[in-house]
Amino acid sequence: MSNRAINLLVPIVSVILGLVVGAIIMLVSGFSPIAGYSALWNGIFGDLYTIGETIRQITPYILAGLAVAFAFRSGLFNIGVEGQLIVGWFAAAYVGMAVELPKVIHLPLAILAAAVAGGLWGFVPGLLKAKFHVHEVIVTIMMNYIALHTTNALIKTVSDGGDSTEPVFASASLRSEFFENLTDFSRLHYGIFVALLMVMVMWFILDKTTLGFELKAVGFNQNASQYAGMNVNKNIILAMVISGAFAGLGGAMEALGTFEYVSSKGGFTGIGFDGIAVALLGMNTPLGVIFGATLFGSLKYGALNMPNAAGIPIEIVEIVIAVIIFFVASGYIIRLLLLRAATKKEAK
Amino acid sequence: MEYVIEMLNIRKEFGTFLANDNITLQLKKGEIHALLGENGAGKSTLMNVLFGLYQPEGGEIRVRGEKVNITDPNVANDLGIGMVHQHFMLVENFSVTENIILGSEPTKYGVTNKKDAAKKVQALSEQYGLNVDANAIIEDISVGMQQRVEILKTLYRGAEILIFDEPTASLTPQEITELIQIMKRLIAEGKSIILITHKLKEIMDVSDRVTVIRKGQGIGTVTTAETNPDELAALMVGRQVEFKTNKGKAFPKENILMVKDLTVEDYRGVEKVKNLSLNVRQGEIVGIAGIDGNGQTELIEAITGLRKIKRGTVSIHGKDITNLKPRQVTESGVGHIPQDRHKHGLVLDFPIGHNISLQTYYKGPISKSGIIDYNKIDKKALDIIEAYDVRTQGPHTPARALSGGNQQKAIIGREVDRNPELLIAALPTRGLDVGAIEFIHSRLIEQRDNGKAVLLISFELDEVMNVSDRIAVIHDGEIVDVVLPEETTEQQLGLLMAGHHIRNDDDNNGNGLTKRGEGQNVE
Numbered sequence: 001m002s003n004r005a006i007n008l009l010v011p012i013v014s015v016i017l018g019l020v021v022g023a024i025i026m027l028v029s030g031f032s033p034i035a036g037y038s039a040l041w042n043g044i045f046g047d048l049y050t051i052g053e054t055i056r057q058i059t060p061y062i063l064a065g066l067a068v069a070f071a072f073r074s075g076l077f078n079i080g081v082e083g084q085l086i087v088g089w090f091a092a093a094y095v096g097m098a099v100e101l102p103k104v105i106h107l108p109l110a111i112l113a114a115a116v117a118g119g120l121w122g123f124v125p126g127l128l129k130a131k132f133h134v135h136e137v138i139v140t141i142m143m144n145y146i147a148l149h150t151t152n153a154l155i156k157t158v159s160d161g162g163d164s165t166e167p168v169f170a171s172a173s174l175r176s177e178f179f180e181n182l183t184d185f186s187r188l189h190y191g192i193f194v195a196l197l198m199v200m201v202m203w204f205i206l207d208k209t210t211l212g213f214e215l216k217a218v219g220f221n222q223n224a225s226q227y228a229g230m231n232v233n234k235n236i237i238l239a240m241v242i243s244g245a246f247a248g249l250g251g252a253m254e255a256l257g258t259f260e261y262v263s264s265k266g267g268f269t270g271i272g273f274d275g276i277a278v279a280l281l282g283m284n285t286p287l288g289v290i291f292g293a294t295l296f297g298s299l300k301y302g303a304l305n306m307p308n309a310a311g312i313p314i315e316i317v318e319i320v321i322a323v324i325i326f327f328v329a330s331g332y333i334i335r336l337l338l339l340r341a342a343t344k345k346e347a348k
Numbered sequence: 349m350e351y352v353i354e355m356l357n358i359r360k361e362f363g364t365f366l367a368n369d370n371i372t373l374q375l376k377k378g379e380i381h382a383l384l385g386e387n388g389a390g391k392s393t394l395m396n397v398l399f400g401l402y403q404p405e406g407g408e409i410r411v412r413g414e415k416v417n418i419t420d421p422n423v424a425n426d427l428g429i430g431m432v433h434q435h436f437m438l439v440e441n442f443s444v445t446e447n448i449i450l451g452s453e454p455t456k457y458g459v460t461n462k463k464d465a466a467k468k469v470q471a472l473s474e475q476y477g478l479n480v481d482a483n484a485i486i487e488d489i490s491v492g493m494q495q496r497v498e499i500l501k502t503l504y505r506g507a508e509i510l511i512f513d514e515p516t517a518s519l520t521p522q523e524i525t526e527l528i529q530i531m532k533r534l535i536a537e538g539k540s541i542i543l544i545t546h547k548l549k550e551i552m553d554v555s556d557r558v559t560v561i562r563k564g565q566g567i568g569t570v571t572t573a574e575t576n577p578d579e580l581a582a583l584m585v586g587r588q589v590e591f592k593t594n595k596g597k598a599f600p601k602e603n604i605l606m607v608k609d610l611t612v613e614d615y616r617g618v619e620k621v622k623n624l625s626l627n628v629r630q631g632e633i634v635g636i637a638g639i640d641g642n643g644q645t646e647l648i649e650a651i652t653g654l655r656k657i658k659r660g661t662v663s664i665h666g667k668d669i670t671n672l673k674p675r676q677v678t679e680s681g682v683g684h685i686p687q688d689r690h691k692h693g694l695v696l697d698f699p700i701g702h703n704i705s706l707q708t709y710y711k712g713p714i715s716k717s718g719i720i721d722y723n724k725i726d727k728k729a730l731d732i733i734e735a736y737d738v739r740t741q742g743p744h745t746p747a748r749a750l751s752g753g754n755q756q757k758a759i760i761g762r763e764v765d766r767n768p769e770l771l772i773a774a775l776p777t778r779g780l781d782v783g784a785i786e787f788i789h790s791r792l793i794e795q796r797d798n799g800k801a802v803l804l805i806s807f808e809l810d811e812v813m814n815v816s817d818r819i820a821v822i823h824d825g826e827i828v829d830v831v832l833p834e835e836t837t838e839q840q841l842g843l844l845m846a847g848h849h850i851r852n853d854d855d856n857n858g859n860g861l862t863k864r865g866e867g868q869n870v871e
Contacts, residue, residue: 208719208720209718209719209720210709210710210715210718210719210720211718212720213702213709213710213720214710216698217695217698217702217706220695220696220697220698221691221694221695221696221697223691223692224691224692224693224694224695224706225695226654226674226692227652227654227674227684227686227692227693228674228675228706228707229673229674229675229676229678229707230675231673
């Protein structure tokens, strides 16, 4: 079996195995896997409305996945996508509601605010890593909590003690009448174009620019990069800032598209953490991230239909979805098994 | 004649790669049997088969005439086979005895009995003339002594057959002489030795017979007394090899590199280079001879901007480059073949083509306003691959997949192609075989003949003597002497490297050398 065939087979076999184990879990819990999975299918592709909602769900996953993947490619593990996304969400919502401007200025400004906020949230761990060798995993995890509670406090402040901000002005909204008409009034918005544009931006930076060359070199081998005259510290910081900016844009999708406001949160959104799996699933490539985000977004959104349509309790649904994702994410083991099977075949 | 070990028609494959193909090695009792081959020829694989780390796909192993199945290193130990590893497996802050008994500690009433063990170790040391203090701490003793501890370890465990894996790689010439005496003593006491090496001189000095392998194939076994280095090299490489580097006279001109009163600290703040001054002129190769760890690394890193200079200045062609950033140093006309090609020289996960542009990717013609033209990177790579005979499938092959020699050729191509005023070559041939060494030396000399300055750092005396026009000997961060290769013997150089210096007055007693600082122990 060629390497390419194995690369292709790994995700497919992983998804199938996940579905099988998920089915077993439903079976032993006394529910019909067929009913469960058809509810899942309908929840994703059932009608135009669900398709629209699924794509809407995929949008922030793409950006969160890009954020993780970009850091990965630069040799950094950004666990702080969640926090960067939350501050981006707040920043976009605040700019969207605090001022009213012509749309050509207001919308880009609100989106930019999210990118800047996320970038700033990535800058701190990048700086600490570069200057003091503090591991970025610890700092980014802590920055998540700071983001969550700081934005909650800020929301309270700007809403005079309320739980959510005013909705953003129409001039800052990503809402799309065209998509609404097309998808039976789902919340699908123009943000998907922003996400796809960012996929191209990541590809361009990594594969076309000297900056990308340096980021990848530093990611692989800091010593050799330093020897070759690259500024290792600058590249580490820049990688975290760009990664954080992608994450912040993910927040903007929620702030300006899906919800058009920001409300205080009891806990994390989970999108940022799922971004890690999205990136790994996509092998940290821009196109791969689209694939990973599609799988995640679809499963997450489609699962919502399982309790209603198949009567499966939400707890079981979450276990099933987690199992599927678990198998996809353990591609390494699957790859190992496939390789072993392949060599055995060759030996015979 | 009785054979203590017979490895007959050994075959070992890794997937589709044939590491050992039909290799036969027969070790007579009481002989030193050299195993000769280029890097990657399969020497280590063969020895790992003998030591039970790999299972062969074909052939058989006999020990003292009996067919055996060596499934793991413990079986090898029980059969009396011991290995003296190239990289010592010692716990630095344990004593000699503790290291030797490690893993099979003798106990008395459930408590480790170090006292008796130490006595036994001391007795063994005396029996074989190893001169090791059983109670010394490893980090306090010299590299040569540490190696003797490794030998003691195998003897303590009852080894009758000792495998020495590249034993002279990190030794000084004096230590090598001592090691050879020890090996002869071991033979006299009835042991048998397999010596793995690619150094022909040692083979001629010490071995009784030589088995040559080339690209995984057993080429044959010859008796040392009936062969010569030229024949061995030809057997090993498969073609005739030039030993004496062909080199005309040097015509040095202006000073290029000027290092003045340089002091550099390592990461702990210990001064590793002390008030060092050095100059290299156009059209000459200056060799820095010294034992590993005497400040060579820090000196190069300070010149190339990788390490901060504490005091002193460095200039290139009159331009002060003290404490400039690596890229500024590079752009001032310095090429640098780093001593560790995996750590500094290459991004191993990058394609070899990217690595060839590692110093020039950011400027024209490859890049324009921050955008890289990867076609130009590939084109450049193909040029270098062609000109420097880098054996690779193409510019997109990961650097990791190339052999050491080809990786090094790519680095040399990259650095020399920029035509630097000063080329710094740090251990440029480390771990390479004679064919690649020959190529690299001729490239360095070519640079010199083109009127460039070359600074060569090497731990190999042969290399320093053959390639340099002047030799600066470094010891403990200082240049102890600058000598001319044609007026100096390896013996003298070796003593200089150990911190002695050549007496100016005539001294007919002994070797004309004296130790610096009376009563000072410069081990």
